Amino acid sequence: MDEHSRNDSILQHIARHCEKIFTLQERFGKDISVFLSDIAYYDSVFMNLLQIGELANRLPKKFQEAHGDIPWRQIIDLRNVIVHGYGTVKSTLLWKTICDDVPELHSRVLGILAGRCE
Numbered sequence: 001m002d003e004h005s006r007n008d009s010i011l012q013h014i015a016r017h018c019e020k021i022f023t024l025q026e027r028f029g030k031d032i033s034v035f036l037s038d039i040a041y042y043d044s045v046f047m048n049l050l051q052i053g054e055l056a057n058r059l060p061k062k063f064q065e066a067h068g069d070i071p072w073r074q075i076i077d078l079r080n081v082i083v084h085g086y087g088t089v090k091s092t093l094l095w096k097t098i099c100d101d102v103p104e105l106h107s108r109v110l111g112i113l114a115g116r117c118e
Contacts, residue, residue, distance in 0.1 A: 007063055011109050014055050017048045018106035021098050032095045045098055053079020070108050
């Protein structure tokens with residue numbers, strides 16, 4: 001698999017994990033109190049954010065620099081906090097991330113993929 005195909009595959013997986021978070025929001029709603037009280041919702045979001053960070057970390061630095069409008073370092077850092085300091089993640093930060101940042105990431109990733117198909 002060449003580098004472009006590998007990167008595209010990673011981006012497609014990132015998009016799918018974003019979409020899983022959207023599905024969770026549709027199922028459980030966009031109420032932070034439900035997010036904080038429903039362990040299935042909370043843990044599912046955690047797992048998808050962890051996967052997004054894992055995938056982002058697999059993208060070459062050169063690719064990340066070429067798409068510097070996406071905060072790759074922050075995405076990877078969030079993954080590291082989730083893995084190494086589960087209890088220290090602020091729930092309100094996660095809520096903001098899934099409501100604001102994940103849709104933006106999804107849109108930008110789809111834009112990169114669409115640009116490759118032209």
